[in-house]
Amino acid sequence: MGKRIGAQTVRLAHPPAVLSFAAVGGHMEGKGPLRDCFDELNEDHLWGQKTWEQGESAMQRHALGKALEKATLREADVDLVFAGDLLNQCIGSSFSLRDTNIPFYGLYGACSTMGEALSLAALMIDGGFARRAAALTSSHFCTAERQYRMPVPYGSQRTPTAQWTATAAGCCLLGGEGDGPFITCVTAGRIVDKGVTDPNNMGAAMAPAACDTLAAVFRDTNTAPADYDLIVTGDLGKLGHDIVVDLLAREGLDMTKNYDDCGLLLFDREAQDMHCGASGCGCSASVLCGYLLRGMREGRWNRVLFAPTGALLSPTSSFQGESIPGICHAVVLSNTREG
Amino acid sequence: MGKRIGAQTVRLAHPPAVLSFAAVGGHMEGKGPLRDCFDELNEDHLWGQKTWEQGESAMQRHALGKALEKATLREADVDLVFAGDLLNQCIGSSFSLRDTNIPFYGLYGACSTMGEALSLAALMIDGGFARRAAALTSSHFCTAERQYRMPVPYGSQRTPTAQWTATAAGCCLLGGEGDGPFITCVTAGRIVDKGVTDPNNMGAAMAPAACDTLAAVFRDTNTAPADYDLIVTGDLGKLGHDIVVDLLAREGLDMTKNYDDCGLLLFDREAQDMHCGASGCGCSASVLCGYLLRGMREGRWNRVLFAPTGALLSPTSSFQGESIPGICHAVVLSNTREG
Numbered sequence: 289m290g291k292r293i294g295a296q297t298v299r300l301a302h303p304p305a306v307l308s309f310a311a312v313g314g315h316m317e318g319k320g321p322l323r324d325c326f327d328e329l330n331e332d333h334l335w336g337q338k339t340w341e342q343g344e345s346a347m348q349r350h351a352l353g354k355a356l357e358k359a360t361l362r363e364a365d366v367d368l369v370f371a372g373d374l375l376n377q378c379i380g381s382s383f384s385l386r387d388t389n390i391p392f393y394g395l396y397g398a399c400s401t402m403g404e405a406l407s408l409a410a411l412m413i414d415g416g417f418a419r420r421a422a423a424l425t426s427s428h429f430c431t432a433e434r435q436y437r438m439p440v441p442y443g444s445q446r447t448p449t450a451q452w453t454a455t456a457a458g459c460c461l462l463g464g465e466g467d468g469p470f471i472t473c474v475t476a477g478r479i480v481d482k483g484v485t486d487p488n489n490m491g492a493a494m495a496p497a498a499c500d501t502l503a504a505v506f507r508d509t510n511t512a513p514a515d516y517d518l519i520v521t522g523d524l525g526k527l528g529h530d531i532v533v534d535l536l537a538r539e540g541l542d543m544t545k546n547y548d549d550c551g552l553l554l555f556d557r558e559a560q561d562m563h564c565g566a567s568g569c570g571c572s573a574s575v576l577c578g579y580l581l582r583g584m585r586e587g588r589w590n591r592v593l594f595a596p597t598g599a600l601l602s603p604t605s606s607f608q609g610e611s612i613p614g615i616c617h618a619v620v621l622s623n624t625r626e627g
Numbered sequence: 628m629g630k631r632i633g634a635q636t637v638r639l640a641h642p643p644a645v646l647s648f649a650a651v652g653g654h655m656e657g658k659g660p661l662r663d664c665f666d667e668l669n670e671d672h673l674w675g676q677k678t679w680e681q682g683e684s685a686m687q688r689h690a691l692g693k694a695l696e697k698a699t700l701r702e703a704d705v706d707l708v709f710a711g712d713l714l715n716q717c718i719g720s721s722f723s724l725r726d727t728n729i730p731f732y733g734l735y736g737a738c739s740t741m742g743e744a745l746s747l748a749a750l751m752i753d754g755g756f757a758r759r760a761a762a763l764t765s766s767h768f769c770t771a772e773r774q775y776r777m778p779v780p781y782g783s784q785r786t787p788t789a790q791w792t793a794t795a796a797g798c799c800l801l802g803g804e805g806d807g808p809f810i811t812c813v814t815a816g817r818i819v820d821k822g823v824t825d826p827n828n829m830g831a832a833m834a835p836a837a838c839d840t841l842a843a844v845f846r847d848t849n850t851a852p853a854d855y856d857l858i859v860t861g862d863l864g865k866l867g868h869d870i871v872v873d874l875l876a877r878e879g880l881d882m883t884k885n886y887d888d889c890g891l892l893l894f895d896r897e898a899q900d901m902h903c904g905a906s907g908c909g910c911s912a913s914v915l916c917g918y919l920l921r922g923m924r925e926g927r928w929n930r931v932l933f934a935p936t937g938a939l940l941s942p943t944s945s946f947q948g949e950s951i952p953g954i955c956h957a958v959v960l961s962n963t964r965e966g
Contacts, residue, residue, distance in 0.1 A: 290754065290755060290756055291755065292706070292755070292756065292757070292758075295706075295730075296730050298756045338947075339947050341943055341944065341947065342947070342949075367631070367634075368815060372735060374716075375941065375943070376715040376716070376941045376942070376943060377713075377715070377735065377737065377939065377940065377941035377944075378735040378939070379939070379940070379941045379943065379944045382818060382939035382952050382954075383939075383944065383949065383952065385818055386818050386820050386952045388817075388818075389817050390817065391634075391635050391815035391816060391817050392815070392816065392817060392818055392954065393734070393736070393743055393746075393747065393815060393956075394734060394735040394736050394743070394939070394954075395732070395733060395734060395735060396711060396716065396717040396733040396734060396735040397732070397733050398716065404732055404733070407732075408732065408747065411750075411751065411754060411756050412750065414754065415629065415750060415753065415754030415755075415756070416629060416630065416631070416754075417629055417631065417637045417750050417754070418631070419631075476707060476730035476731070476732060477730060477731065478727075478728050478729065478730050478731060479721060479724050479725050479727070479731055481725050600716065600717075600718070600721035600722075600733070601716065601718070602714065602715045602716035602718045603715070604680055604714070604715060604718065605680065605716075605718045605722065608677070608678050608680065608681070610681075610722065613721050613722065613725045615721075615731065615733075617732075
């Protein structure tokens, strides 16, 4: 079984393999630079349902279904699913999984959910507690806008630091055996809150948490940024990305060569008028399950540090004047079990 | 490391020990039959804070602090904390842990959270991924009423099937070594939704999930209800408890001898006018961390099946006409590692 190699990191003894992955997305995702990486794109923002929330659940069902199909597996072959989303009481996940019989552990990690779900799924398999496990999450522009900001039809003006919640879902299936990529290390994040109170500036709120977790990965695994072909944070967007580069430079860590962010990859910020970039659980999930894992299988990258970030606020906490706690959960993905 | 012994259950190879436990509660909890089991009771429903939500976070901090104190441990001795609550985006947990440096995996399991958190914490320790881990959760009558139903000052009439959300928090610290009780088996729940749509009747909505998980425990571990000194579900209340007895009787399982429910234990339903009983994440958490673990240490029970239940609805899903998905996560607690 895996071994703790530092305060926050476990190196997996028998790194679980990615058996399959699937990403689904909506209209904007289909207009973006990663459009060819999606397994399914749907112009209907209701996904055939009556409400946006039900549509978000449908996206998760489609992502899970596609991932199972690509691995030639049935629901009964999956021992555990870890899932969560941004909706109050995580109804995107519970309603998506209602008609399955898969044992389910619900998570709340905001936009870091895919990192948290992958981490726990990998640990369960390495521990021998599950043969196969799924990591599943989603976000939806319309459900998130209504819940966190304003109903979409109001047409509110967005601030320059705002990000655009992805309408997307991603599912990654892990198993003990397979060709990979493999999850070789898992780093659990800590809550970091540097006092940012602007809910329209998630990048600045989450960047310190990303730095904390990335520094922990480097420290615990005795690696440096240059040891990875690619380092990708969750959905920090342009401002958060630049803050991470600056903050880690002060610690002597050079992030200028191989560091990107899912929030910068999903959309064309200029052409699609996305301000600081993409956000939402579905952002890092679909970029991982569409673009990154595909690129790893094609040999474009052999070792990727994937570190999605989450902002642990609620509209209530902001109304009450609280600052925004951030968190970041990281996994190391490698094309070899030793990597 | 632990071994899967059925579709939903893991038997832990080296059962983690309960190192310490702490329960804190509010006014009503202090008037109830378990008043002497709490480590701290506070008449101030704000817990010295400015808002109820901040008060709920304070309760979690107190529960964690008391549990650490009782085990003579510091925060730095805890490798992982699993926490969640009922508040939108689980702010009860993220704000309670903001000032700690403990790596944190956020959960959403509604009122089953203590079962889910204990399960994952136990698996992490058995897998060698953490030396010590905490399971932490809370609920607060005033935050829950405002979010799910009506602000408390409106004085709305409650239906006969309504339950009373506990103002309480519980924390249980687990470690690889210790005198116990021990967590010997973990059973992951599946979502069960039998079509109940009344959000004022959580007991009926969750009872089928409790039956599904309890039946899985008996099947996977090859045990019967009589093999336990006590079986306790989460917060089904009077109606849900009786439904479980009825439904399991149809499967030949006799639950009439040794089965109770945290929702029936926390309050005096008659004297405190609690209708169907208590509910909330803090209900099963404080009953476990106040009454049940204390009773096990005193030798009152040697083998307890603890199975908290959660209703995975949100006000939005109810407004949209959805029925209520339920879930139940179970652990077997024993005074011996073999138990």
